[in-house]
Amino acid sequence: MNRSTDLSICLFFGLAILFAGVNCEFTGWFVKSSDNKICLMVEMDIKTNITYTTKDNKTVFGEYIIPNKNTRVNDESKCTDKEDKLSVSWLEGNFSMKFEQNNGTYDLTNFVININVTKVFNNSAANQTVLIKYVDDGMLFKTQGNFSYHCNREQMLNNTSDNNTITISGVQFEAFRNSNTMIFSLAKDCDSNIKPDIVPIAVGLSLIALIIIVLIAYIVGRRRQQARGYLNIM
Numbered sequence: 001m002n003r004s005t006d007l008s009i010c011l012f013f014g015l016a017i018l019f020a021g022v023n024c025e026f027t028g029w030f031v032k033s034s035d036n037k038i039c040l041m042v043e044m045d046i047k048t049n050i051t052y053t054t055k056d057n058k059t060v061f062g063e064y065i066i067p068n069k070n071t072r073v074n075d076e077s078k079c080t081d082k083e084d085k086l087s088v089s090w091l092e093g094n095f096s097m098k099f100e101q102n103n104g105t106y107d108l109t110n111f112v113i114n115i116n117v118t119k120v121f122n123n124s125a126a127n128q129t130v131l132i133k134y135v136d137d138g139m140l141f142k143t144q145g146n147f148s149y150h151c152n153r154e155q156m157l158n159n160t161s162d163n164n165t166i167t168i169s170g171v172q173f174e175a176f177r178n179s180n181t182m183i184f185s186l187a188k189d190c191d192s193n194i195k196p197d198i199v200p201i202a203v204g205l206s207l208i209a210l211i212i213i214v215l216i217a218y219i220v221g222r223r224r225q226q227a228r229g230y231l232n233i234m
């Protein structure tokens with residue numbers, strides 16, 4: 001090994017760590033409190049299945065995915081002691097999520113989506129909007145204060161009074177935060193007691209271990225080269 005391959009290996013792992021850091025970046029929606037702290041963070045993929053009326057007056061259903069680009073957290077979002085609210089608008093609709101706090105736990109209690117069906121489905125009757133409302137009974141999302149909620153698998157949220165459904169996946173949220181950072185607190189997972197935070201920590205630690213190994217290899221290699229250099233002089 002010569003010096004330049006050593007250096008390129010170091011550079012490779014340095015960049016790998018940088019990119020790992022970039023991947024950890026938060027990509028969801030957040031709300032700031034009046035004292036400029038990040039009080040609510042929500043990350044999820046949202047799919048809907050809605051029933052609507054067509055131009056020729058038939059009732060059909062269609063699937064619509066809420067975009068996660070080109071959305072805007074609007075002015076109805078707010079954080080108070082009892083209630084945190086995220087309200088997001090985009091070209092074809094808007095949604096809001098309400099979180100309520102009680103006795104050391106909080107819950108996503110209310111999830112309402114408005115979709116301008118006329119903009120989404122080209123066979124839709126004129127000027128049609130659909131409202132999907134889901135009210136949680138505290139079974140699905142109840143989370144201990146100062147923890148985040150995490151669930152990777154799909155969860156379908158039903159409302160018995162209509163056939164409209166919301167399917168969410170890749171979920172992580174945290175309400176009633178009081179922090180300047182964009183890093184979720186330890187998570188309660190919907191399926192296991194394993195904290196998802198262990199995975200990035202493990203990856204980080206193994207990268208650090210690799211760097212130490214590379215550094216040792218580099219130092220040993222340099223010593224050998226120097227030793228050889230002295231031999232050459234002799």
Ligand SMILES: *[C@@H]1O[C@H](CO)[C@@H](O)[C@H](O)[C@H]1NC(C)=O
Pocket residue numbers: 057
């Ligand atoms: C559409 O169907 C409903 C009943 O299903 C009827 O009351 C209504 O008049 C129909 N509208 C048109 C424009 O045909």
Ligand SMILES: *[C@@H]1O[C@H](CO)[C@@H](O)[C@H](O)[C@H]1NC(C)=O
Pocket residue numbers: 074076087089093094114129
């Ligand atoms: C969301 O959409 C509904 C229906 O189009 C509208 O009545 C409501 O004002 C919208 N809310 C926001 C915050 O834009």
Ligand SMILES: *[C@@H]1O[C@H](CO)[C@@H](O)[C@H](O)[C@H]1NC(C)=O
Pocket residue numbers: 103
């Ligand atoms: C609050 O939680 C504690 C412990 O979980 C429980 O003992 C207490 O009864 C609860 N209080 C209310 C008002 O729910």
Ligand SMILES: *[C@@H]1O[C@H](CO)[C@@H](O)[C@H](O)[C@H]1NC(C)=O
Pocket residue numbers: 116117118119127128129
């Ligand atoms: C829905 O979209 C249509 C077509 O772009 C528009 O004419 C209509 O005003 C919109 N409705 C609402 C409630 O925004």
Ligand SMILES: *[C@@H]1O[C@H](CO)[C@@H](O)[C@H](O)[C@H]1NC(C)=O
Pocket residue numbers: 122123
């Ligand atoms: C309407 O949308 C469907 C797919 O969603 C597409 O296959 C079809 O060509 C569209 N029709 C028109 C008239 O744009």
Ligand SMILES: *[C@@H]1O[C@H](CO)[C@@H](O)[C@H](O)[C@H]1NC(C)=O
Pocket residue numbers: 127
């Ligand atoms: C759509 O409906 C809303 C009320 O439901 C009305 O204010 C608006 O003018 C309508 N837009 C069109 C393009 O018909």
Ligand SMILES: *[C@@H]1O[C@H](CO)[C@@H](O)[C@H](O)[C@H]1NC(C)=O
Pocket residue numbers: 131132133134135136158159160161162
């Ligand atoms: C179902 O939807 C209706 C109307 O949108 C709403 O009033 C009701 O609270 C919803 N129920 C549940 C359990 O989400």
Ligand SMILES: *[C@@H]1O[C@H](CO)[C@@H](O)[C@H](O)[C@H]1NC(C)=O
Pocket residue numbers: 104105144145146
């Ligand atoms: C969360 O942490 C803050 C500060 O560490 C503490 O004051 C608060 O009581 C904690 N909340 C819960 C529900 O444990």
Ligand SMILES: *[C@@H]1O[C@H](CO)[C@@H](O)[C@H](O)[C@H]1NC(C)=O
Pocket residue numbers: 140155156157158
């Ligand atoms: C909603 O309905 C689907 C299928 O009917 C079911 O698998 C799912 O568990 C339901 N979701 C909830 C939250 O009950």
Ligand SMILES: *[C@@H]1O[C@H](CO)[C@@H](O)[C@H](O)[C@H]1NC(C)=O
Pocket residue numbers: 161162163
């Ligand atoms: C839901 O869909 C089924 C068939 O897919 C239909 O029989 C039923 O009337 C629908 N319910 C509502 C509230 O629209």
Ligand SMILES: *[C@@H]1O[C@H](CO)[C@@H](O)[C@H](O)[C@H]1NC(C)=O
Pocket residue numbers: 049050051061062063163164
């Ligand atoms: C959407 O809902 C209808 C019932 O309203 C159901 O028949 C259909 O399979 C659903 N589609 C998806 C992709 O879940």
